[in-house]
Amino acid sequence: MLKIENVSKSYDGKKKAIDTINLTIEPGDIYGFIGHNGAGKTTLLKAIAGIHSFDEGQIVIYDHSIKKKPLEAKKIMAYIPDNPDIYESLTGRQYIDFIADVFDIDLDKRNRLIDEYATMFEMTSVLNDPISSYSHGMKQKIVIMGALIHEPKVMLLDEPFVGLDPKASFLLKEVFNKMCEKGSLIFFSTHVLEVAEKLCNKVAIIKNGKIVTNGMTKDIIEDESLEHLFMELLKES
Amino acid sequence: MIYFKLVKVFFKENYSLKRLLGTNAKQSKLKTVLLSLLILYGLGSIFFSLGFLFFHLGEVFKQMNSLDSLLTYIFMYATFLSAFFVIIRASSYLFHYKDYDFLASLPIKNEVVVAAKTTVLLVMVYLSVYIFTAPIIFSYLYHGGFSIYRLIVILLSLLFVPIVPLIVFSFISLLFTYVLTRLGITKIFGLIMTFGLLLGFMYFSFSFNSASDNPFLNQEAFLDSISQYLPHVKLFFSAVVDQNFLSFIWFVLINLGLLFGYFYAVKDLTHKTNQNQTKTVRRKSNRNINHKQRSVTWTIIRKEFKKFFSVNIYVMNSGFGIVLMIIGGVLALVYKSDLQVMMVQFTGINAPVELIVLIMFGFLLSTVYTSAISLSLEGKNFWLLKSLPISAKKIMISKMYFNVILALPVAIITLFSISFALETEFLMVLIMLMVIVSFSLATSILGSIINLHFPKFEYKNETEVVKQSIGAFLGMFTGWIIIVLLGVAFYLLSDLMAHELIMLILALFNLTIFVLSYIYIDRKAESLFMNFS
Numbered sequence: 001m002l003k004i005e006n007v008s009k010s011y012d013g014k015k016k017a018i019d020t021i022n023l024t025i026e027p028g029d030i031y032g033f034i035g036h037n038g039a040g041k042t043t044l045l046k047a048i049a050g051i052h053s054f055d056e057g058q059i060v061i062y063d064h065s066i067k068k069k070p071l072e073a074k075k076i077m078a079y080i081p082d083n084p085d086i087y088e089s090l091t092g093r094q095y096i097d098f099i100a101d102v103f104d105i106d107l108d109k110r111n112r113l114i115d116e117y118a119t120m121f122e123m124t125s126v127l128n129d130p131i132s133s134y135s136h137g138m139k140q141k142i143v144i145m146g147a148l149i150h151e152p153k154v155m156l157l158d159e160p161f162v163g164l165d166p167k168a169s170f171l172l173k174e175v176f177n178k179m180c181e182k183g184s185l186i187f188f189s190t191h192v193l194e195v196a197e198k199l200c201n202k203v204a205i206i207k208n209g210k211i212v213t214n215g216m217t218k219d220i221i222e223d224e225s226l227e228h229l230f231m232e233l234l235k236e237s
Numbered sequence: 238m239i240y241f242k243l244v245k246v247f248f249k250e251n252y253s254l255k256r257l258l259g260t261n262a263k264q265s266k267l268k269t270v271l272l273s274l275l276i277l278y279g280l281g282s283i284f285f286s287l288g289f290l291f292f293h294l295g296e297v298f299k300q301m302n303s304l305d306s307l308l309t310y311i312f313m314y315a316t317f318l319s320a321f322f323v324i325i326r327a328s329s330y331l332f333h334y335k336d337y338d339f340l341a342s343l344p345i346k347n348e349v350v351v352a353a354k355t356t357v358l359l360v361m362v363y364l365s366v367y368i369f370t371a372p373i374i375f376s377y378l379y380h381g382g383f384s385i386y387r388l389i390v391i392l393l394s395l396l397f398v399p400i401v402p403l404i405v406f407s408f409i410s411l412l413f414t415y416v417l418t419r420l421g422i423t424k425i426f427g428l429i430m431t432f433g434l435l436l437g438f439m440y441f442s443f444s445f446n447s448a449s450d451n452p453f454l455n456q457e458a459f460l461d462s463i464s465q466y467l468p469h470v471k472l473f474f475s476a477v478v479d480q481n482f483l484s485f486i487w488f489v490l491i492n493l494g495l496l497f498g499y500f501y502a503v504k505d506l507t508h509k510t511n512q513n514q515t516k517t518v519r520r521k522s523n524r525n526i527n528h529k530q531r532s533v534t535w536t537i538i539r540k541e542f543k544k545f546f547s548v549n550i551y552v553m554n555s556g557f558g559i560v561l562m563i564i565g566g567v568l569a570l571v572y573k574s575d576l577q578v579m580m581v582q583f584t585g586i587n588a589p590v591e592l593i594v595l596i597m598f599g600f601l602l603s604t605v606y607t608s609a610i611s612l613s614l615e616g617k618n619f620w621l622l623k624s625l626p627i628s629a630k631k632i633m634i635s636k637m638y639f640n641v642i643l644a645l646p647v648a649i650i651t652l653f654s655i656s657f658a659l660e661t662e663f664l665m666v667l668i669m670l671m672v673i674v675s676f677s678l679a680t681s682i683l684g685s686i687i688n689l690h691f692p693k694f695e696y697k698n699e700t701e702v703v704k705q706s707i708g709a710f711l712g713m714f715t716g717w718i719i720i721v722l723l724g725v726a727f728y729l730l731s732d733l734m735a736h737e738l739i740m741l742i743l744a745l746f747n748l749t750i751f752v753l754s755y756i757y758i759d760r761k762a763e764s765l766f767m768n769f770s
Contacts, residue, residue, distance in 0.1 A: 046338070049341070049342045050341060050342065051337070051338050051341040051342055051512070052512055053509075053512055070344075071344045071345075071346065072344075074342065074343060074344035075344040077342075078342075079342035081338055081339070085335075085339075086336075086339060087246055087249070087250050087336070088250075088695070089249045089250045089253045090246065090249060090250075094246075094249075098242060098246055099343075101239070101242050102239060102242070102343050102344065102345060103344070132695060
């Protein structure tokens, strides 16, 4: 379980980028995190991933506080940034091997999973090419493969569908569903409201660093579309 | 171990042949050959120049029965080089590294990341330390009698000498960055500091007086006085001179202790500084900005100026000649009579004073090679220029103009200053001016052609383009080759006609290069641009 309790962070000591955020994400949840540009989505995701510190509150990942026990928390977590800017001198395979080594994945298992995901994402033929030769979408795929290789219990993704072709987007959604069936939880930010509406069982909408609404997707949108609700919430206050 | 895996990845990222060349070595044999030549030239010039000086110095020290003073040089050169590299690289390697977000999300201890990053930083330091101290070590062992024990102890000790400068100067670098960021004057102060460091190092390296046989002799007293206060130096001396193995062990243990203490001390600090990368100090300006519509050429030139002054290593390397010209111009006025005496000495080598002055200008202008690298420095933003409705020719010519505008005004002012000091005839000053202007135009446009043929868009740090790219190497050397050609032409024609006339011919030669290069860019730039992926 991922528990975010009263988390606040300010970059300049004045304005809060995220303000008293409270969210609980259960195993099996696909949790969509929606907000306008600069709302605080990436800040919260990076705080959960242990990349950014935060000023108040706590974030607990399966009983491990990201502040007190960051290594234990990170061992069961994967973070995929919005910009797949990774080591371009490495080949795709070398990159995944590096991640697998960090997470101590044995060779048989990693080979099996690499084969499986490379076939799924149609990356087999380019796996031994340098990442510098990859397109944006291919880089995104290799980062996703690196995240999946250690079968994380918690998956954090920042705009994961940006740059992916329709087939890869579809496959990623399939992967999300499979992971959730196995008990993982997925927390991702997105601008694509249709994706959030169809894919996520829960959503949270953030505006100017504060959660304006969150809960079961069907309860929140009721008879409206998520897009309609989102626009209404933006107009308010 | 994760440490070794990290080091392996960082090595590939920083030192792979593909990174150095900008493209695959197999696909670009010409670039591989040129890079090999560049390395050979660099190594050759260091070994020959320092080798000659220290070999001679070793002889002098041996006569004075103080050959061991060379050890102080080894120690201090290693320390200076380490300090220099650490101060310019510590920020990007330790405190503000670009892959922080990626690494921070992985379950790797901070101290392991710090150790791996430091290792990669130290590799560059070690390379320079071993290359620069090799001639001194050779001189020491040659004049003192070869000893395998001494050689091994010196070589091993050099692994540990950079640790103290690493610790001290990484903190100084961080402190500067922190204070100056808070004050909002990072770039300007950083530039002044780096230029100060470089000029200081040059002054130290070449400090001499006329009474001295060897320019390095004068540093001895300074170095000896420093060694009195550093216990490290004493242990190092004792380990090599007295062949005291215990001293060597102490030397190693103390440095290792300091290094591990450093890892422990900075592990949280690096975490914090990297986290704060997104935090920027924005200053509100009440100044009324006068927005203007400009021509495309001027817009590109303005952009080039902004880029130039925003990258320290760019200013330091391709702007150093300008700084030297300014210093030269001022000193010419202040030490007018000394300059006249010096030039009289030059005429003793059967070369006219004007030619010596022009050669000096030629060398200094050759060090301003922005046009040979500025296209590469577009890096990942190159798509923007390509997507805009600007012709490739206009881009390249604008970049050439920038190089000319950057160096030529300073060169002209310095020429007037030196001419005034040397009381050169006005007609000759005008002719020299023509040579300098035409030389600047020729080398600048050749730089543009070089960059068109040898671009390097893939890099992590601008240093790779400014210092280590083929464009930078050729950009500077092309100027030097032209100087040699002009010098040979002057020599061959000097018996046939007056110096003034020869110089006019040389200026014409430069202008011909400029015109032909301009035509080449006009015809080829567009197609070469299309080939860039």
